[in-house]
Structures are given as structure tokens and as C-alpha cells.
Amino acid sequence: MRKNIFLLTVIFLSAIASGYAQKKSKTDANLVGHVTSNGIHIPFANVSIKGTTIGTTTDESGHYQLIHLPPGTHTIIAQSMGYRPKEEVITMVAGETKELKFDLEPDVLGLEEVVITGDRNETNRVESSIIVTTITPKLFASTQSVTLSEGLNFCPGLRIENDCQNCGFNQVRMNGMEGPYSQILINSRPIFSGLAGVYGLELIPAAMIERVEVIRGGGSALYGSNAIAGTINLILKDPINNAYEFGINSGFTGIGMKNSGTVANDFSVHLNASLTSADNKTGMTIYGFNRNREPFDANNDDFSEISTLKNLTLGGRVFHRFGYRNKLI
Numbered sequence: 001m002r003k004n005i006f007l008l009t010v011i012f013l014s015a016i017a018s019g020y021a022q023k024k025s026k027t028d029a030n031l032v033g034h035v036t037s038n039g040i041h042i043p044f045a046n047v048s049i050k051g052t053t054i055g056t057t058t059d060e061s062g063h064y065q066l067i068h069l070p071p072g073t074h075t076i077i078a079q080s081m082g083y084r085p086k087e088e089v090i091t092m093v094a095g096e097t098k099e100l101k102f103d104l105e106p107d108v109l110g111l112e113e114v115v116i117t118g119d120r121n122e123t124n125r126v127e128s129s130i131i132v133t134t135i136t137p138k139l140f141a142s143t144q145s146v147t148l149s150e151g152l153n154f155c156p157g158l159r160i161e162n163d164c165q166n167c168g169f170n171q172v173r174m175n176g177m178e179g180p181y182s183q184i185l186i187n188s189r190p191i192f193s194g195l196a197g198v199y200g201l202e203l204i205p206a207a208m209i210e211r212v213e214v215i216r217g218g219g220s221a222l223y224g225s226n227a228i229a230g231t232i233n234l235i236l237k238d239p240i241n242n243a244y245e246f247g248i249n250s251g252f253t254g255i256g257m258k259n260s261g262t263v264a265n266d267f268s269v270h271l272n273a274s275l276t277s278a279d280n281k282t283g284m285t286i287y288g289f290n291r292n293r294e295p296f297d298a299n300n301d302d303f304s305e306i307s308t309l310k311n312l313t314l315g316g317r318v319f320h321r322f323g324y325r326n327k328l329i
Contacts, residue, residue: 026068027068027069027070027071027092027094027095028067028068028094028095028096028097029068029069029070029071029092029093029094029095029096029097030065030066030067030068030069030096030097030098031065031066031067031069031076031090031092031097031098031099031100032063032064032065032066032097032098032099032100033047033063033064033099033100033101033102034058034061034062034063034064034101034102035047035058035062035064035078035080035101035102035104036062036101036102036103036104037083037103037104037105037106038106041058041061041062041063042058042062042080042083042104043058043059043060043061043062043240043241044057044058044059044060044080044240044241044280045057045058045062045064045078045079045080045083045102045104046077046078046079046080047064047066047076047077047078047102048076048077049066049069049074049075049076049077050074050075050076050077050087051075054066054069057280060241069092070092071092071093071094072091072092073089073090073091073092074089074090074091074092075087075088075089076088076089076090076100078102078104079104080104082106082107083104083105083106083107084104084105084106084107085104086102086103086104086105088100088102130215130217131215131216132213132214132215133155133156133157133213133214133215133216134211134212134213134214135151135152135154135155135211135212135213135214136211137206137209137210137211139151139154140206140209144249144251145206146205146206146207146249146268146270146289146291147201147202147203147204147205147206147291148201148202148204148205148206148209148212148234149170149172149201149202150206151206151209151212152172152201152212152232155212155214157174157175157214157216157230158172158173158174158214159172159173159174160172160173160201161173162305162306164307166307167307168306168307168308168309169199170201170202171201172184172201172232174216174229174230175216175217175229175230176229177228177229180226181226181228181229182226182227182228182229182230182231182232183223183226183227183230183231183232184200184231184232184234185223185231185232185233185234186233186234186236187233187234187235187236187329188233190223190226202309202311203311203313204234204313205270205287205289205313207245207247207270207272207287207289208236208237208272208285208287208289208315209234209235209236209237210235210236210237210238211235212232212233212234212235213232213233213235214230214231214232214233215230215231215233216229216230217230218230236317237272237274237285237317238283238285238317238319239274239275239276239283239284239285239317239319240274240276240280240283241274241276242274242275242276243273243274244271244272244273244274245270245271245272245273246269246270246271246272247269247270247271248267248268248269249266249267249268249269249270250265250266250267250268251265251266252264252265252266253266253296253306254296254298257298259299259300260296260297260298260299260300261296261297261298261300261304262297264293264294264295264296264306265292265293265294266291266292266293266294267291267292267293268289268290268291268292269289269290269291270287270288270289270290271287271288271289272285272286272287272288273285273286274286280321281320281321281322282318282319282320282321283318283319284316284317284318284319285316285317285318286314286315286316287313287314287315287316288313288314289311289312289313289314290311290312290313291309291310291311291312292309292310292311293306293308293309293310294308295307295308317329
């Protein structure tokens with residue numbers, strides 16, 4: 001009998017303590033505001049408390065809300081891709097709602113970018129112990145590069161060379177070493193085989209790439225035996241809103257060249273579409289790319305220096321976010 005009374009007392013006290021703890025966790029210390037840059041609201045920017053896992057993202061209008069924060073002085077960080085992070089110190093009091101606005105500066109030089117290729121952990125670019133060269137979509141757009149191979153030509157220390165005019169394969173040469181000695185990753189995973197690294201450089205459209213991280217130098221301990229000359233990590237785009245993009249690109253080779261064959265046309269079409277849920281926890285992206293390149297004879301000897309290329313690429317990405325740090329792709 002005494003044993004039963006003791007157990008009931010323990011259960012009753014545990015229930016009271018649990019209810020008190022839940023009541024105490026609702027501090028009603030709320031923080032609201034928005035994130036802008038030059039007067040323009042930034043959607044889906046990250047706003048978090050430094051040193052904790054408490055955070056959120058701004059909505060499509062650039063506004064955010066953090067509720068039931070622990071009372072005390074906190075450092076709030078606002079950051080978004082393409083902008084320099086900004087920190088603000090604020091003191092939260094239970095039962096009060098405060099407003100905190102952020103005005104971010106564009107990161108023109110890309111010094112505040114976060115890279116993951118150096119040691120497989122997210123690290124600020126200027127703090128990384130390994131030199132990481134980043135290729136952004138701005139470079140692909142400014143150089144009219146429609147595929148990965150064309151964009152890599154403008155990266156320091158890399159060279160794309162065409163080694164066969166019959167089959168049309170090209171390879172990336174890094175530190176003077178041939179293509180098989182360079183490891184190509186997709187989202188930090190060694191999906192590319194040695195053969196795909198030769199023929200696949202022209203099959204990946206630039207429109208599906210968020211950025212390219214390049215490390216020149218050996219990295220076999222991290223990325224496998226192929227990472228002798230260096231590592232090329234392709235970070236693909238994640239859907240952040242409901243949008244679509246359609247583009248047409250056409251170029252001509254041989255205009256104004258004497259003693260050459262006919263002018264060759266290079267025509268490509270790309271289509272990207274993204275769809276996200278209202279809470280931004282689930283998203284899907286679809287990519288489509290079609291390219292038709294005519295052969296080009298530079299010296300009019302009936303042997304083409306640039307071979308024919310007909311390419312159709314289709315791809316997609318789906319993700320679901322279970323929590324602030326848990327994501328399934």
C-alpha cells in the first residue's frame with residue numbers, strides 16, 4: 001500500500017514539474033522584423049541566434065518572426081547568399097515583443113561565401129585553411145557559358161582541352177595532369193566516374209549549377225584516389241520559391257575567318273522550374289537542356305576541329321526538411 005502511494009506521489013509531482021516546465025518555456029519573448037538590402041526585401045534569408053540552433057527564415061516578403069525566445073542578451077545573425085552577414089545584439093525580456101531590422105550589404109568579392117569542399121564542413125571562405133576558388137552563376141552569364149565545360153575555362157589553374165575531333169570528348173587539365181586525375185563531385189558526392197568525367201562536362205547545363213568549388217592540389221584522403229590533381233565540386237541549385245526560367249542561346253563559330261569551312265551554329269534551349277510548399281519544407285526542381293552544335297572546319301581540309309554535338313539533358317531534385325538541421329534530398 002505504501003509502495004503504491006509513493007509511486008502515485010512521484011507520478012503526480014512529475015506531472016506538475018512537466019506542466020510547470022512547459023509553462024515556463026513559453027516566455028512570450030518574441031522578435032519580429034525584416035531583412036533588406038538597398039531598400040529591397042530579401043526572401044528566405046537565415047535569421048538565427050549565434051551559438052544556438054534557434055533560427056528561422058524570412059518569408060517571400062522578407063519578414064521573419066522568432067517566438068518564445070529565452071530571456072537575456074543574444075546576438076542575432078542575418079545572412080543570405082550573395083550578401084555579407086550582419087550581427088546585432090539585443091536583450092529579450094519575457095512578455096515583450098521587440099522589432100529588429102537588418103540591412104545587408106552585397107558581397108561583391110564573394111569573401112563571405114561559405115564553402116564545404118575544403119574539409120567537408122561549412123566554412124567561411126576567408127577562414128578556410130585550403131584555397132578554394134568559387135565559380136558563381138554571374139561568371140557563367142557574363143561569359144555566355146551554357147555548360148560546365150565552358151565555364152571551367154575561366155577558372156584559374158584549369159584548362160579544358162578537346163582531345164578528339166572525331167568523338168568530341170574533352171577533359172579538364174589541372175596542375176598539368178590529365179582529366180582522370182581530377183575528382184568531380186556533385187553536392188560533395190563522387191557520382192562522376194572516370195568516363196563520365198571525360199564525356200560529362202558538356203552534359204551539365206550551367207542553369208542548374210548554384211556554384212562550383214575548385215581545389216587545386218591533392219585530396220585523396222577526403223575524396224578518393226582520383227583527387228590527385230585536384231577536386232571540382234558542383235553545388236546544384238535548391239528550390240527556394242515557385243518560379244520558372246526559359247532561355248535560348250545561339251552562337252556562331254568561324255565568322256570572319258579566312259580559308260575556313262562554313263560558319264557553324266551552336267543553338268541551345270534550357271528550361272528550369274521550381275516548386276516549394278507554403279512552409280518551405282518541401283521543394284522540387286526540374287531541369288531541361290537541349291543543345292545542337294554543328295561541326296566546324298577551321299582550315300577547310302574536310303576534317304572538323306569541332307565535332308557535332310546533339311545533347312538532351314533532363315534532371316530533377318526533390319528535398320524535404322524535417323527540422324532546422326535535418327534535410328532529406
